[in-house]
Amino acid sequence: MGGDHAPGPEVAGAVAAAREAPVEVILVGDESRLRAELSRIGAAHTPRVHIRHATEVVTMDDTPAQAFRKKRDSSMRVAFDLVAAGQASAVVSAGNSGAMLSHALFVLGRSPGVERPGIVTVFPTPTGTLVLCDMGANVEVKPSMLAQFGVLGACYDQVVHGHARPRVGLLSNGTEASKGTELTRAADALLQRAAAHPEASFQYLGYIEGSHLLTGEVDVVATDGFTGNVLLKATEGMAEALLRMIKSALMRSLRGRLGGAIIRPVLEELRRSIDYAETGGALLAGVPGVVTICHGRSDVTAIKNAIKVSHRFARASLPQRLGAAIARHQGLWQDAAAADPLG
Amino acid sequence: MGGDHAPGPEVAGAVAAAREAPVEVILVGDESRLRAELSRIGAAHTPRVHIRHATEVVTMDDTPAQAFRKKRDSSMRVAFDLVAAGQASAVVSAGNSGAMLSHALFVLGRSPGVERPGIVTVFPTPTGTLVLCDMGANVEVKPSMLAQFGVLGACYDQVVHGHARPRVGLLSNGTEASKGTELTRAADALLQRAAAHPEASFQYLGYIEGSHLLTGEVDVVATDGFTGNVLLKATEGMAEALLRMIKSALMRSLRGRLGGAIIRPVLEELRRSIDYAETGGALLAGVPGVVTICHGRSDVTAIKNAIKVSHRFARASLPQRLGAAIARHQGLWQDAAAADPLG
Numbered sequence: 001m002g003g004d005h006a007p008g009p010e011v012a013g014a015v016a017a018a019r020e021a022p023v024e025v026i027l028v029g030d031e032s033r034l035r036a037e038l039s040r041i042g043a044a045h046t047p048r049v050h051i052r053h054a055t056e057v058v059t060m061d062d063t064p065a066q067a068f069r070k071k072r073d074s075s076m077r078v079a080f081d082l083v084a085a086g087q088a089s090a091v092v093s094a095g096n097s098g099a100m101l102s103h104a105l106f107v108l109g110r111s112p113g114v115e116r117p118g119i120v121t122v123f124p125t126p127t128g129t130l131v132l133c134d135m136g137a138n139v140e141v142k143p144s145m146l147a148q149f150g151v152l153g154a155c156y157d158q159v160v161h162g163h164a165r166p167r168v169g170l171l172s173n174g175t176e177a178s179k180g181t182e183l184t185r186a187a188d189a190l191l192q193r194a195a196a197h198p199e200a201s202f203q204y205l206g207y208i209e210g211s212h213l214l215t216g217e218v219d220v221v222a223t224d225g226f227t228g229n230v231l232l233k234a235t236e237g238m239a240e241a242l243l244r245m246i247k248s249a250l251m252r253s254l255r256g257r258l259g260g261a262i263i264r265p266v267l268e269e270l271r272r273s274i275d276y277a278e279t280g281g282a283l284l285a286g287v288p289g290v291v292t293i294c295h296g297r298s299d300v301t302a303i304k305n306a307i308k309v310s311h312r313f314a315r316a317s318l319p320q321r322l323g324a325a326i327a328r329h330q331g332l333w334q335d336a337a338a339a340d341p342l343g
Numbered sequence: 344m345g346g347d348h349a350p351g352p353e354v355a356g357a358v359a360a361a362r363e364a365p366v367e368v369i370l371v372g373d374e375s376r377l378r379a380e381l382s383r384i385g386a387a388h389t390p391r392v393h394i395r396h397a398t399e400v401v402t403m404d405d406t407p408a409q410a411f412r413k414k415r416d417s418s419m420r421v422a423f424d425l426v427a428a429g430q431a432s433a434v435v436s437a438g439n440s441g442a443m444l445s446h447a448l449f450v451l452g453r454s455p456g457v458e459r460p461g462i463v464t465v466f467p468t469p470t471g472t473l474v475l476c477d478m479g480a481n482v483e484v485k486p487s488m489l490a491q492f493g494v495l496g497a498c499y500d501q502v503v504h505g506h507a508r509p510r511v512g513l514l515s516n517g518t519e520a521s522k523g524t525e526l527t528r529a530a531d532a533l534l535q536r537a538a539a540h541p542e543a544s545f546q547y548l549g550y551i552e553g554s555h556l557l558t559g560e561v562d563v564v565a566t567d568g569f570t571g572n573v574l575l576k577a578t579e580g581m582a583e584a585l586l587r588m589i590k591s592a593l594m595r596s597l598r599g600r601l602g603g604a605i606i607r608p609v610l611e612e613l614r615r616s617i618d619y620a621e622t623g624g625a626l627l628a629g630v631p632g633v634v635t636i637c638h639g640r641s642d643v644t645a646i647k648n649a650i651k652v653s654h655r656f657a658r659a660s661l662p663q664r665l666g667a668a669i670a671r672h673q674g675l676w677q678d679a680a681a682a683d684p685l686g
């Protein structure tokens with residue numbers, strides 16, 4: 001109920017997902033509004049689409065803590081309660097993402113050994129995908145959290161993209177060991193140790209620069225949520241700006257307008273392929289349940305894909321496997337906590 | 344002498360600059376190699392191109408401190424000494440950028456009141472330019488340094504792009520005051536106070552997200568050198584990846600190949616317009632002299648443009664005006680140093 005255009009895209013997206021995949025969807029929110037919306041789109045009796053009533057809504061203006069403490073019967077809270085009670089496997093929402101995080105932490109808790117859950121985002125690249133963790137859940141982190149984002153991202157990449165030994169990098173301002181900050185240097189040492197573990201299921205490449213993210217030489221990049229969020233939004237903005245610049249350059253000449261008309265369908269397809277709506281939402285990794293955070297402005301396609309992807313994640317036991325990946329390096333995190341140079 | 348392909352592009356770039364603009368260029372380095380290179384390109388007697396001999400070269404492997412302490416007669420050191428002695432107005436180099444920074448600090452020092460010089464980069468946008476400071480000189484900063492990067496960037500934008508009251512933003516992971524880090528929140532408060540100064544020559548917009556950098560709503564963005572460097576390189580990488588994706592999408596169909604052949608010249612022109620080589624190097628702001636840091640792989644065009652731009656900066660007294668912009672808020676920096684929450 002908390003997305004920018006809720007509950008329209010949510011209801012239509014749920015119906016579309018339930019038609020395309022064997023997924024049971026529980027719409028959580030004001031029952032009469034949800035029923036009305038289902039009827040409006042001629043989907044009142046869609047198999048596998050259920051409704052669970054909730055009286056309140058977390059808005060974009062609610063602070064994460066307030067939303068959790070004061071709105072005990074919000075659609076977000078009820079959805080998380082369903083997962084905590086084992087009545088659902090995943091929460092998908094286009095609502096307040098800070099509140100999604102606080103609900104995940106307070107209702108589901110963290111998987112054992114996880115210091116802070118991180119948000120995983122997937123970028124399309126010319127040759128495949130790039131997994132980035134954390135893209136915004138934690139703006140101030142410790143070295144062990146940063147190293148855990150690398151381990152969580154690697155496990156995600158392995159399960160979701162099928163890479164046997166994902167190549168993991170740590171985002172920095174240069175590749176030399178002298179580069180980076182106190183934080184990245186300490187995290188680098190931890191990731192080196194984690195990758196040296198006999199049961200480690202990833203390779204660690206060390207520092208990766210911004211210019212090498214999309215070249216296909218790395219599968220997973222760990223960074224703090226501040227840098228990750230800036231990076232994600234800046235590259236989205238750059239892609240949009242570049243497409244606008246191409247369009248306006250083409251409009252300036254007859255030759256350009258002619259060629260532009262010919263290639264328009266190709267560019268449109270490319271735009272769709274790199275659009276967030278096609279990949280659905282972002283996973284909150286490190287909690288015992290699938291939590292998928294969608295853009296507030298998600299449309300029907302984005303919601304549909306987020307539901308289908310969440311269903312796939314739940315069937316693959318992704319939360320359990322992410323927890324196991326962190327548990328594999330248990331001693332490392334304990335040593336790191338004892339020796340944390342940043343306190 | 345320290346660029347990736349030195350001294351070829353440096354010599355040819357200097358000759359081209361001296362032919363196109365009324366600039367006197369002193370080539371600093373091994374005299375016989377420089378003379379040979381000038382002869383090789385048929386430019387042995389180019390007016391306004393001079394040579395100053397230096398026996399050593401700072402390499403990309405030298406640490407910034409070593410380069411300064413051990414290579415007293417490097418081409419970089421001699422060039423900085425010329426500026427310190429008033430015999431030159433600007434240093435332009437495609438050599439080791441960390442060493443450029445250490446030489447600037449040790450030979451020229453900081454302009455009065457400047458805590459840390461910052462590197463200014465200019466991004467092309469669909470509607471103009473975006474000035475970013477710092478793009479890599481300082482990876483760990485204090486709030487007052489971050490605020491100074493905003494003031495330096497604003498002054499640069501005013502002098503170089505002619506904006507009467509540049510709109511300055513502080514890069515963050517969201518626009519709400521609760522977003523950002525302890526560092527950005529403290530810098531935000533300082534920039535608000537600086538912009539409220541009766542003689543302030545910029546407007547302060549507060550937090551800016553990565554997605555709003557290239558939309559034309561902001562002229563200048565302040566950030567720390569770690570985030571700035573990651574951002575700069577990631578957006579460059581994204582632009583390259585996107586152009587590659589467009590090219591390969593076009594190659595997949597006859598229609599695409601036809602349209603692609605027609606628009607190729609338009610895309611090539613666009614690529615040139617957003618290429619670093621066209622805009623020359625990046626300015627180190629906050630030192631008493633023009634210091635222009637070029638990509639190690641700079642070609643003739645990049646060097647030529649960096650020299651012409653540096654000449655323009657020197658004639659506009661840009662270093663003095665940057666120093667005056669910082670001095671205007673003198674009390675603010677002193678208060679900030681006294682009250683720095685990060686120590």
